[in-house]
Amino acid sequence: MHPETHLMLHHARAAELRAAAQARRPAAEAGRPGELRARLGWTLVEVGLRLATAPKPTLAHA
Template structure:
């Protein structure tokens, strides 16, 4: 077997192992509480309001 083929198979095996590990770690996490989700939503809203351009100042 060519070395390139072996390396490709090794990479695929490694990627599958990483995907499985990631899937298992996300399944093991406890569900996010409603309070946490609401809190982060408020933070995101505040950041959007703070970064939104305001009306142009009137020049007298």
């Protein structure tokens, strides 16, 4: 297959998939763009910081 033909088919299929995804999830665009991405990013930062810090030593109570 010619590379340009393959690229045109790829772009057409990607456009079809985008249209189908937007039809299934119209509420996703109601919020601010990137809000979910920002929340996920900060959550990952928080998890990373918790994993990077040394746990506090626990004292055994007798």
